[in-house]
Amino acid sequence: MPIDVLTVEDLSFRYNSSDVLSGISFSIKKGDYIGLVGPNGSGKTTLVKVILGLLKPYIGRITLFGDDIAAFSRWDKIGYLPQHIAAMNPRFPATVGEVVAMGLLSKKQFPKHMNRSDLAEVDRILDLLDMKKLKNTPVGELSGGQQQRVLVARAIVNNPEFLIVDEPTDALDPEMRDRFFDIMQTLNKEKKVAIVIVTHDTGNIGRYTSKLLYVDKKIVFYGSFEDFCTSREITQFFGEFAQHVICHRHNQNPNCPPGDHGTD
Amino acid sequence: MELTEFFRYGFLQRALIAGSFIAILCSTLGVFLVLRRFSLIGDGLAHATFGSVALALLLRMSPLYVSIPIVMLCSLGILKLTERARIYGDAAIGVVSSLGIAGGVMLSSMAGGFNIDLFSYLFGSILSISEAEVYISIGLSIFVLLLIIFYYNELLSITLDEDSAKASGIKTESINTMFVLLTAVTVVLSMKVVGIMLISALLIFPAVTALQIARSFKAVMLTASLSAMASVVSGIVLSFSLDLPTGATIVLINFVFFLTGLTYRRIVKA
Numbered sequence: 001m002p003i004d005v006l007t008v009e010d011l012s013f014r015y016n017s018s019d020v021l022s023g024i025s026f027s028i029k030k031g032d033y034i035g036l037v038g039p040n041g042s043g044k045t046t047l048v049k050v051i052l053g054l055l056k057p058y059i060g061r062i063t064l065f066g067d068d069i070a071a072f073s074r075w076d077k078i079g080y081l082p083q084h085i086a087a088m089n090p091r092f093p094a095t096v097g098e099v100v101a102m103g104l105l106s107k108k109q110f111p112k113h114m115n116r117s118d119l120a121e122v123d124r125i126l127d128l129l130d131m132k133k134l135k136n137t138p139v140g141e142l143s144g145g146q147q148q149r150v151l152v153a154r155a156i157v158n159n160p161e162f163l164i165v166d167e168p169t170d171a172l173d174p175e176m177r178d179r180f181f182d183i184m185q186t187l188n189k190e191k192k193v194a195i196v197i198v199t200h201d202t203g204n205i206g207r208y209t210s211k212l213l214y215v216d217k218k219i220v221f222y223g224s225f226e227d228f229c230t231s232r233e234i235t236q237f238f239g240e241f242a243q244h245v246i247c248h249r250h251n252q253n254p255n256c257p258p259g260d261h262g263t264d
Numbered sequence: 265m266e267l268t269e270f271f272r273y274g275f276l277q278r279a280l281i282a283g284s285f286i287a288i289l290c291s292t293l294g295v296f297l298v299l300r301r302f303s304l305i306g307d308g309l310a311h312a313t314f315g316s317v318a319l320a321l322l323l324r325m326s327p328l329y330v331s332i333p334i335v336m337l338c339s340l341g342i343l344k345l346t347e348r349a350r351i352y353g354d355a356a357i358g359v360v361s362s363l364g365i366a367g368g369v370m371l372s373s374m375a376g377g378f379n380i381d382l383f384s385y386l387f388g389s390i391l392s393i394s395e396a397e398v399y400i401s402i403g404l405s406i407f408v409l410l411l412i413i414f415y416y417n418e419l420l421s422i423t424l425d426e427d428s429a430k431a432s433g434i435k436t437e438s439i440n441t442m443f444v445l446l447t448a449v450t451v452v453l454s455m456k457v458v459g460i461m462l463i464s465a466l467l468i469f470p471a472v473t474a475l476q477i478a479r480s481f482k483a484v485m486l487t488a489s490l491s492a493m494a495s496v497v498s499g500i501v502l503s504f505s506l507d508l509p510t511g512a513t514i515v516l517i518n519f520v521f522f523l524t525g526l527t528y529r530r531i532v533k534a
Contacts, residue, residue: 052427052430052431053430054427054430054431076432078431080427080428080431080432082427082428085424086299086424092299092424093481093483094480094481095480098420098480098481099424101417102417102428102429103432105429105433105434106432106433106434108417111413136480137479154428
């Protein structure tokens with residue numbers, strides 16, 4: 001039986017004695033493509049930070065690829081795409097190549113110096129994302145869409161098996177957003193990379209992902225869109241209209257055969 | 265005076281050698297400090313150095329030996345205050361800084377007031393650097409520079425984005441601890457060059473000058489090092505020739521370099 005990419009068991013996180021997350025349990029398998037959604041302040045980013053070991057839970061257990069997070073050392077299997085990094089500041093001097101190369105550090109032993117094959121890997125990923133000619137350009141001088149592609153390149157240059165993406169498309173125009181999701185789709189379908197995309201864009205996420213994890217301090221829903229679209233509890237929670245919108249968009253997902261999902 | 269004759273003076277040779285090493289050290293570390301918006305830690309630790317120098321003079325010990333461990337402890341204090349006591353970095357620096365000054369004033373008062381020795385540490389006296397101090401400065405500079413070279417990519421990754429660095433398995437807490445300890449050693453070594461009052465200039469100026477000109481991180485490090493070295497060497501030569509205070513001359517030359525960089529950037533951008 002294959003090991004789960006991620007398991008979260010009875011996780012709670014507190015900040016200033018108030019619960020930000022409570023009783024969170026779910027697991028992610030290889031090849032899952034999950035939309036992590038919820039309203040502002042629902043704890044989505046906190047959940048991501050706890051999963052990545054950036055914050056310590058109040059109680060609960062997290063395993064990554066079967067190892068408890070405290071003992072987990074195979075960070076080369078993880079790719080993380082944050083919303084923003086310092087290099088996006090126009091005053092920051094790092095070039096595209098320098099930023100993307102940082103994505104390779106997790107697989108390197110001390111001293112973590114780059115060699116020729118690493119630089120070739122950076123070139124390969126920049127080529128894949130049509131950014132090779134920007135390799136020596138400071139990231140701060142790029143447009144929002146180009147900066148986002150740099151972060152994507154950094155997150156996937158290491159060929160991760162589990163990719164966590166936090167609010168990836170906020171700065172992107174619709175064309176760039178579709179391109180971003182095409183890249184994610186390719187990684188998920190062809191390389192079976194498990195992907196979690198954090199977004200508050202509940203309406204659009206169904207167009208791209210296969211599962212939905214709806215968090216509002218606790219898990220409101222976790223499962224396939226098929227279950228989401230036919231659940232009466234969800235209808236009561238979201239209202240019929242909102243549920244309909246999400247499910248309608250999911251039916252436009254080219255990877256989902258039409259007519260598979262109940263409500264449309 | 266002939267240039268060859270000029271360099272025949274032992275004290276000038278010592279000043280130039282130690283000053284060059286410390287300049288490279290300060291500028292390299294300064295790039296990370298400036299980009300992490302932690303540049304005023306130099307000021308805070310310099311004030312802590314003031315307290316430790318006063319203690320050393322009171323105990324009639326070498327300020328270098330007394331200051332290094334005390335200022336290292338202060339740097340850890342700033343880090344822990346920021347991480348654990350939920351106060352902002354600048355406030356933590358302010359706490360340690362004012363404690364350092366208060367301690368220094370108290371100890372000086374106990375010793376019977378300020379004396380010429382303390383004054384030389386406040387405003388630098390690289391021309392009076394001893395042979396032993398040169399060796400210590402070179403040794404520690406090489407040690408700190410080697411650590412920066414070995415941990416260059418980890419430091420760059422943390423500077424870019426600490427969360428992503430941690431999520432790629434980098435032990436960010438250990439690296440941050442090492443980083444503030446290296447800063448503490450650097451600040452103590454620099455007090456002879458520009459003096460306690462002006463140490464932060466040697467950390468900040470070369471970095472902000474390089475940021476005006478260079479377009480990659482490695483280029484910033486290289487430009488900052490060259491700019492710092494040029495400022496220290498020319499500052500020592502100029503101050504000796506014109507009988508000016510060395511520390512202040514070095515800082516003013518750094519300011520001229522910065523203005524040049526700023527002008528260059530404006531011309532290139534125009």
